[in-house]
Amino acid sequence: MSENDKYATPLSSRYASVEMSQIFSLRNRFSTWRKLWLNLAIAERQVGLKDVITDEALEQMKAHLEITDAEIAAASVEEAKVRHDVMAHVHVFGETCPAAAGIIHLGATSCYVTDNADLIFLRDAYDVLIPKLVNVINRLSEFAIEYKDLPVLGWTHFQPAQLTTVGKRATLWIQELLWDLRNMLRARNDLGLRGVKGTTGTQASFLSLFHGDHDMVEALDAKVVELMGFEHVYPVTGQTYSRKIDVDVLAPLASLGATAHKFATDVRLLANLKEMEEPFEKSQIGSSAMAYKRNPMRCERVCSLARHLGGLFNDAVQTASVQWFERTLDDSAIRRVTLPSAFLTADIVLSTMLNITSGLVVYPKVIERRIMAELPFMATENIIMAMVSKGESRQVCHEEIRVLSHQASDVVKQQGGDNDLIERIKKTPYFKPVHDELDSLLDPSTFVGRAPQQVEKFVANDVAKALAPFAHYINKDEVKLSV
Template sequence: MSGLFSPRTRYSTWRKLWLNLAIAEKQLGLTAITDEAIEQLRAHVTITDEEIDAASAQEKIVRHDVMSHVHVYGVAAPSAAGIIHLGATSCFVTDNADLIFLRDACDLLVAKLVNVIDRLSAFALEYKDMPVLGWTHFQPAQLTTVGKRATLWIQELLWDLRNIQRARDDIGLRGVKGTTGTQASFLALFDGDHDKVEELDQLVVELLGFKYAYPVTGQTYSRKIDIDVLGPLASLGATAHKMATDLRLLANLKEIEEPFESTQIGSSAMAYKRNPMRCERVCSLARHLTGLYQDTVQTASVQWFERTLDDSAIRRVSIPSAFLTADIVLSTLLNITSGLVVYPKVIERRINSELPFMATENIIMAMVQKGQSRQECHEKIRVLSHQAARVVKEEGGDNDLIERVKKDDYFSPIWDELDKLLDPSTFVGRAPQQTDKFVKVTVSAALAPFKKYLTSEKVELSV
């Protein structure tokens, strides 16, 4: 991602655009463009470090980045010096290059995202049957399973995959539109031949590997395109933040932890600490990512007529920042999901502390089947439940509701059924089946077009 948004890639892409514009113009009959000019442009399409420095020095003189690079490219390809940028405005290279970067950057994110989904799906299948205490309002709720909870994260990641891919596939080129989008300069080049101007636009699109050009533009492509692309990245940030927050809370509960190396230090003072620093990093960067989206909304809203230049500086910051941030968020999630650690005994102990209260309805139903009154049973179990709750909350003791049931002769008809009534697997509903079907059907179908990206490569974080 850093390479994609580097000066070398940017300026080499400008040269690629100038080369293909010249190829298309020559193909449509502009005799001023020679075969030698095309060959020289092609030979120097990748800019060198020395040429980048030369263009920078030239820009200090002329105060124009594009014209500086036209000059330096012309020095490298002297036979083409007079026809580089023929008929074009600066946005032919700057905007078309940005659209190429948006497309290619989405591809890089998709490649990482599908691997996060794939590894998290393997985790979900592995733990699809393991009961775990569910939480609503971060208060104990009905049981679910470790795997089922993971499917909630996966589903949102699948939506992010859909949204990023959809935005990527919708990106077109600005094409060859001229200074205010009217194509007047190209119409002059082709002696008023409208068909050739349209053919030129389409030919450049095809040479650069795009499906279409936006049918109308001002000098720039509409900045709403940036909204369309960075919106899904902001949404990914929200997903990542929610997932990482859940894992941070689970780390506090000591149920699930992110990977922790044997030599890793959690705190300079508290040697026992195992801080969820990777998930904290995800949350930190995700907040930055969601905030960058506002740059695109504000910028698109204040563009004047065919263009203004107050979009330039902010886009050079916010667009690369958004993709670089999304990229490291996904790299970190890939590292996390490749090594999640589950502590079954802690999970079991927490279930056992809450399950007796959740089992009261099952106990009532079992007693009714033995011929007892529901209302009478409800009152007896209510009293015992409040007694047990008082022990937990006021005395700091364990939940002894079941022990109280076992000591009350009223419940003797179901004493031999209590173990079955308290089996956690009977409280998770269809969580295992939902998880299995979701991963094997929904996730499998969603990832099918992206199998070429799947890898088992381990992702290491430098720090």
């Protein structure tokens, strides 16, 4: 049987980045276990077990931290016999490091390696996502500034509303992404290590190991955390770290999914209106049957995966709610699926958004044509006010323009013609006092309120402040999607 005869998740085989896939790879998982065993041994020796843990044992462990393909295969064979993944790897690591065979995993329970490793992976995975999110925000901010003054028809209920600008609309996307950045940073920085807690979290095995010395056990816990590069350890655990932590970790990813879905949906709708499109490569095929089509395939991918990302959050919530007492094993299988899937999916969503935001295409002439189809109706109040300033009655003017508006609306809706309200006004003698002012009264830039100023202030203040700590992440790199 070849690899082509086995199912492989598209998250890793088709879409996700190499960096994210490696974090959740078997080699990284088992190599991280070995680092945890080494640092446990180092800490135990420093705290008081110098006679038990030898220099030779530590040197052998250090020399074989990265597990080989042959060792992974050997552990798989061993696991089939003992039905326990951690003990299979203890056995194989011991064969590789015979001087350490008797002290590997000393005093620990399986969750020492499995849970601590998971917490490391979650932190490292956020370290892949956050730079990508920073660059999405930065590129959209540059887009917002570029188009801060370009008037565009606003929509409420997907019905024509007052004008805004293309740049102002982009700030709505950016603001939600800034909240996602805040949430992801909070989740990432809140992560601690489970540390050394024993089988039910009481540290009984370590207390026995150090002959009842509580200070030594606490020192051991702190030392392992320090050696693994974490700033804090969870003060109490059961056998596992609380699965509530998974809820806190996945919540920002689900929220990012909502933001991404909204952004991509807006771009898809704008593509239908022919006002804006995602990048379209020269050789790209939009449809196998309709050669003229430019389907928003990247945005559709974002929407598709964002829905999946939101659904994974429920796995974490439900799992946290059913953990009995100190632990139950019904969390194991689902977490093996949910945690990697969530980060791989978020990685793909952000990579795709990076690609999209690097080359959004705007069509000003289409935008202008749609504005001019609706603007005459929006300008009626301005025209009425201009007539009043010339001494005309507001009520009389309102009735005159109401009649003409309904006639123009009939042309648009019943006859399929263009909005000819302004032409009707120009031909109506009553409105002669403002005929020379109609062009200025219909200038789209006078209908966008403070949109340009809002964009400038938002990007200069809110965005700049949020991205300042991550200036070293910002780049202009082209983001190619494999498929």
